[in-house]
Amino acid sequence: GAVVSQHPSRVICKSGTSVKIECRSLDFQATTMFWYRQFPKKSLMLMATSNEGSKATYEQGVEKDKFLINHASLTLSTLTVTSAHPEDSSFYICSASPRSWEQYFGPGTRLTVT
Amino acid sequence: AQRVTQPEKLLSVFKGAPVELKCNYSYSGSPELFWYVQYSRQRLQLLLRHISRESIKGFTADLNKGETSFHLKKPFAQEEDSAMYYCALSPPEGGKLIFGQGTELSVKP
Numbered sequence: 001g002a003v004v005s006q007h008p009s010r011v012i013c014k015s016g017t018s019v020k021i022e023c024r025s026l027d028f029q030a031t032t033m034f035w036y037r038q039f040p041k042k043s044l045m046l047m048a049t050s051n052e053g054s055k056a057t058y059e060q061g062v063e064k065d066k067f068l069i070n071h072a073s074l075t076l077s078t079l080t081v082t083s084a085h086p087e088d089s090s091f092y093i094c095s096a097s098p099r100s101w102e103q104y105f106g107p108g109t110r111l112t113v114t
Numbered sequence: 115a116q117r118v119t120q121p122e123k124l125l126s127v128f129k130g131a132p133v134e135l136k137c138n139y140s141y142s143g144s145p146e147l148f149w150y151v152q153y154s155r156q157r158l159q160l161l162l163r164h165i166s167r168e169s170i171k172g173f174t175a176d177l178n179k180g181e182t183s184f185h186l187k188k189p190f191a192q193e194e195d196s197a198m199y200y201c202a203l204s205p206p207e208g209g210k211l212i213f214g215q216g217t218e219l220s221v222k223p
Contacts, residue, residue, distance in 0.1 A: 004157075034210060041123075043200065043215045044158070093158070100208030101146055105158040 003027055004096045006106035013084055014114055021079045021109045023094030029074035030096035034103065035067075038091040050077045084113040116141050118201050120214035127191050128222050135186040135217045137175075137201030145203040147177055147184040148211070152198040161199070162186070171195070191221045 003026040013019045023033055032051050036044040048069050050056040056069035066088075068080040077096075081088055089112050095103040117140040127133055139147065147164040162170055164177045164184060175186045184201060201214040 032209070041216075043213045044211075046210050046212065049210050095158075095211075097208075101148075101163070101204060103160075103211060107157045 002098070002102075002104045004094065004104045004106040006092075006094055006109050008109060009107060010110045010112075012112045012114060015085055016083055018080055018082045019084060019111060021081075021092055021094075021111070023077045023079070023096065023106055025075045025096040025098075025104070028096070028098045028104075030077075030098055031074065032097040033071055033077040034095045034097070035069060035077075035079050036093045036095070038093055038108070040091075044093060047079075081111065084111070086113045089113045116145075116203070116212050118203055118212055118214035120199075120201055120217050122217045123215070124218045124220065126220040126222065129193055130190050133186075133188045133191045133195070133219065133221075135199050135201075135219065137184045137186065137214055139182050139184065139201070139203050141182075141203055144179075144206050146206060146208070147175075148202045148204070149173070149175055149184075149186050150200045150202055150213075152200070154197070158200070191219075193221045193223055195219060196221045 005024045007022045035047045038044045047062045048056045048058045050069050050071040052071045058064045071077040093108045094106045097103045119138045149162040151161040152158045162175050173188045198216050200216045202211045204211050
């Protein structure tokens with residue numbers, strides 16, 4: 001149980017375009033979902049916290065107009081990288097939380113902006 | 115400031131040797147502390163939670179509030195323990211996780 005999926009697993013897009021990443025909790029309802037960014041050989045950096053039906057809370061330094069987060073249901077959150085630039089290339093990981101301290105992580109999405 | 119520090123980027127030991135992965139934290143209050151593990155080509159998964167005080171796969175971690183540390187230990191390392199290990203904290207009420215930089219553990223035969 002407690003499986004989280006992400007789609008796509010890998011995406012290449014051109015500079016200036018937008019790309020959407022989906023995060024789904026497959027067998028539980030997630031009141032909260034989190035989006036992280038991971039640089040090579042570095043830690044996970046929390047980008048934003050997303051609660052179902054309300055606006056996401058962004059961490060300091062993360063542009064909310066660039067990284068649009070939607071949490072439309074208890075099993076789905078999406079991250080849209082708008083007007084992507086090469087520096088947005090990274091590994092994006094989501095996690096879903098059914099309650100308080102529990103978080104289950106997705107497999108990640110590798111974004112490459114050319 | 116809320117911060118988790120893992121001073122070692124890479125820890126290399128031989129099979130059967132003891133292992134200690136260091137973690138120090140900075141937080142005003144009483145956070146929850148965790149260890150997460152990421153095996154090669156797999157997703158991040160929870161290894162230990164300080165409140166549960168369990169031993170998972172032979173690993174233990176003790177919270178030392180005086181030293182603000184939560185070091186991960188195993189008396190006899192196995193090759194299958196090779197992975198990235200992340201120490202993390204969250205507020206006592208739960209919610210977001212703040213991760214350390216991670217330590218890559220390499221257990222050689």
